[in-house]
Amino acid sequence: MNYQIKNLLEYTNAYDKSVSNPEQFWEEIANGFQWKKKWDKTLDWNFDTPKLEWFRNGKLNLTENIFEKLLPTHRDKTAIIWEPNDPDAPSIHLSYGELYIETCKFANAMKAQGVQKGDRVIIYMPMVPEATVAMLACARIGAIHSVVFAGFSAAALADRIDDCQAKMVLTSDGNFRGNKQIQVKAVVDEALSKTDSVEKVIVLKRTGEDVMMHSGRDIWWDEAIAGQSEVNQAEEMDSEDLLFILYTSGSTGKPKGVVHTTAGYMLYTYYSFINVFQYQEDDVYWCTADIGWITGHSYIVYGPLLAGATTLMFEGVPTYPHPGRFWEIVEKYKVNQFYTAPTAIRALQVHGTEPVEKFDLSSLSVIGSVGEPINEEAWHWYHEHIGKGKCPLVDTWWQTETGGIMIAPLAGITPNKPAHASLPLPGVQPVIVDAEGNELIGNNVEGNLCIKFPWPSMIRTTYGDHQRCKDTYFSTYKGMYFTGDGVKRDHDGYLRILGRVDDVINVSGHRMGTAEVENAIDEHPEVVESAVVGYPHEIKGQGIYAFAICDSSEKSNEQLAEEIKQLVRKIIGPIAKPEHVQVVSGLPKTRSGKIMRRILRKVASRDLSNMGDISTLLNPEVVDEIIKGAGLY
Ligand code: PRX
Numbered sequence: 001m002n003y004q005i006k007n008l009l010e011y012t013n014a015y016d017k018s019v020s021n022p023e024q025f026w027e028e029i030a031n032g033f034q035w036k037k038k039w040d041k042t043l044d045w046n047f048d049t050p051k052l053e054w055f056r057n058g059k060l061n062l063t064e065n066i067f068e069k070l071l072p073t074h075r076d077k078t079a080i081i082w083e084p085n086d087p088d089a090p091s092i093h094l095s096y097g098e099l100y101i102e103t104c105k106f107a108n109a110m111k112a113q114g115v116q117k118g119d120r121v122i123i124y125m126p127m128v129p130e131a132t133v134a135m136l137a138c139a140r141i142g143a144i145h146s147v148v149f150a151g152f153s154a155a156a157l158a159d160r161i162d163d164c165q166a167k168m169v170l171t172s173d174g175n176f177r178g179n180k181q182i183q184v185k186a187v188v189d190e191a192l193s194k195t196d197s198v199e200k201v202i203v204l205k206r207t208g209e210d211v212m213m214h215s216g217r218d219i220w221w222d223e224a225i226a227g228q229s230e231v232n233q234a235e236e237m238d239s240e241d242l243l244f245i246l247y248t249s250g251s252t253g254k255p256k257g258v259v260h261t262t263a264g265y266m267l268y269t270y271y272s273f274i275n276v277f278q279y280q281e282d283d284v285y286w287c288t289a290d291i292g293w294i295t296g297h298s299y300i301v302y303g304p305l306l307a308g309a310t311t312l313m314f315e316g317v318p319t320y321p322h323p324g325r326f327w328e329i330v331e332k333y334k335v336n337q338f339y340t341a342p343t344a345i346r347a348l349q350v351h352g353t354e355p356v357e358k359f360d361l362s363s364l365s366v367i368g369s370v371g372e373p374i375n376e377e378a379w380h381w382y383h384e385h386i387g388k389g390k391c392p393l394v395d396t397w398w399q400t401e402t403g404g405i406m407i408a409p410l411a412g413i414t415p416n417k418p419a420h421a422s423l424p425l426p427g428v429q430p431v432i433v434d435a436e437g438n439e440l441i442g443n444n445v446e447g448n449l450c451i452k453f454p455w456p457s458m459i460r461t462t463y464g465d466h467q468r469c470k471d472t473y474f475s476t477y478k479g480m481y482f483t484g485d486g487v488k489r490d491h492d493g494y495l496r497i498l499g500r501v502d503d504v505i506n507v508s509g510h511r512m513g514t515a516e517v518e519n520a521i522d523e524h525p526e527v528v529e530s531a532v533v534g535y536p537h538e539i540k541g542q543g544i545y546a547f548a549i550c551d552s553s554e555k556s557n558e559q560l561a562e563e564i565k566q567l568v569r570k571i572i573g574p575i576a577k578p579e580h581v582q583v584v585s586g587l588p589k590t591r592s593g594k595i596m597r598r599i600l601r602k603v604a605s606r607d608l609s610n611m612g613d614i615s616t617l618l619n620p621e622v623v624d625e626i627i628k629g630a631g632l633y
Contacts, residue, residue, distance in 0.1 A: 061234035117142030149292025154190035174207035178320035239263035257463030264456030273303030324355030371509025403457025505534035545604035
């Protein structure tokens with residue numbers, strides 16, 4: 001495979017070149033793609049505005065680099081293997097040729113329903129091949145997709161529809177997840193009752209349950225594609241035309257729409273995929289993420305398909321119908337590269353090694369981790385019992401905003417060190433800074449992680465609010481992209497990510513902003529004020545702990561806590577439901593009125609050491625009450 005690094009020397013050379021001459025480095029990779037017209041300026045940037053343009057005035061269509069470029073050699077190769085939720089139901093193998101036809105038909109169907117280049121399309125679908133088809137069809141016609149994880153609530157979906165003023169929603173009647181059946185269409189209907197930009201909804205029949213179809217607005221998927229041509233002329237896109245928007249939580253306000261554009265994202269997902277996972281032509285690759293997250297976008301759909309890979313999509317959950325399901329699937333399809341999240345590893349670790357040993361995992365050559373820091377215990381368990389001590393374990397650090405993997409071992413090429421993301425990919429220039437923004441040079445240093453030079457798949461803006469993009473990522477440290485993560489460079493020079501340094505909680509690898517959860521809690525009529533913090537959770541990495549001041553004479557604290565949990569579940573979705581809600585009479589505040597989250601974090605973590613000086617608080621007496629209320633003495 002072109003541009004695949006084969007050994008440590010090639011890595012060092014590629015890295016050095018990517019720093020000394022980044023433009024030339026990326027131009028060479030870009031030259032391997034199909035362009036309708038080549039670019040006239042490779043990179044134009046500043047991190048102040050910020051302005052980020054890669055391959056200016058280049059014209060292309062990303063899907064031509066999957067289909068038109070690859071079909072001559074890959075027409076009959078399996079592009080997607082789909083494993084359904086029910087292990088006894090038939091799986092699906094879609095070849096590149098078949099995927100092309102499905103994409104063209106659906107692209108034509110969307111156009112027939114009035115979608116045009118630049119329109120926003122929400123994808124709220126289960127993990128089925130049609131979800132990938134939907135994304136590719138949008139890219140084909142130049143519509144901007146925004147995939148929303150189908151576990152989000154109607155209110156969260158409505159917010160996203162509204163923010164991007166989506167014209168169309170693609171969904172299903174229902175979803176299967178383990179032994180549950182989720183009524184997805186009903187959620188869409190509720191969301192659409194709160195917004196008015198959506199003109200058409202295309203509904204895939206998945207569970208076969210009865211759903212309401214609004215006449216004039218809703219149309220079944222099968223009817224939409226009936227009679228559509230199997231050919232579609234790809235829209236000509238500019239390098240910097242939007243490919244997709246993906247909403248993610250930050251430390252303030254509502255989730256923001258992270259914007260990714262066409263050419264840079266295409267290049268970087270391809271390049272990082274082939275290098276980190278060392279994919280070889282006949283391999284079967286499996287990433288267990290949901291397409292509702294960036295991992296699904298970059299490493300189920302775009303990266304693998306641009307590389308002509310066979311990518312496996314799994315509809316279900318790791319523990320259904322038994323905790324060996326992942327390993328059963330690895331055996332069934334002889335999976336070579338397996339990419340999952342630490343939270344899944346920890347959840348499966350609880351079941352011991354028996355479910356693992358039932359299956360033949362000898363096909364595996366690379367295993368990967370993403371989404372949160374992987375603790376050493378989980379790393380060793382994964383390495384020993386799944387990788388059998390022989391597979392490189394790539395701990396990949398990256399973010400929705402970075403578009404692709406930034407810091408990770410290249411499997412079998414650069415060193416593997418437990419719980420360390422290790423070294424940057426070529427083209428990535430990480431720096432560690434102290435609180436003042438001074439760069440910390442050398443080994444054995446710890447600070448905040450920034451990136452000092454652009455890479456092709458970086459965030460371009462936050463949809464509809466460029467100032468927010470500037471404030472969130474480019475203002476903390478001048479001239480640098482700030483990741484929000486803490487990092488250590490160890491004595492060998494390898495990077496270890498320490499987790500978020502801002503008010504973002506990472507629950508099972510999913511980002512939740514404290515402000516977002518607090519806003520949901522504050523909707524409760526009896527809640528006066530709330531504060532949310534993360535605390536270490538054995539399986540989820542972090543759990544959500546909420547403190548709420550309530551004004552209620554009738555309800556018990558237990559009742560209020562339960563109502564608050566259910567409310568958050570309803571407003572955001574099950575992933576945001578707090579593990580604990582503690583009703584309190586006050587929150588610890590500084591004299592300027594700022595909540596001292598540090599103290600709340602200590603209480604939530606059940607660790608009262610080093611509480612620091614609380615005498616400067618406005619209301620030091622509440623600390624004692626909170627500690628008692630948490631049952632800590
Ligand atoms: O804190 C880091 C953590 O996940 C954050 C990004 O979350 P999100 O945008 O949802 O993307 C997740 C999938 C790419 C980061 O700021 N994170 C992600 N991967 C790792 C990680 N922390 C430590 N090690 C990782 N490998």
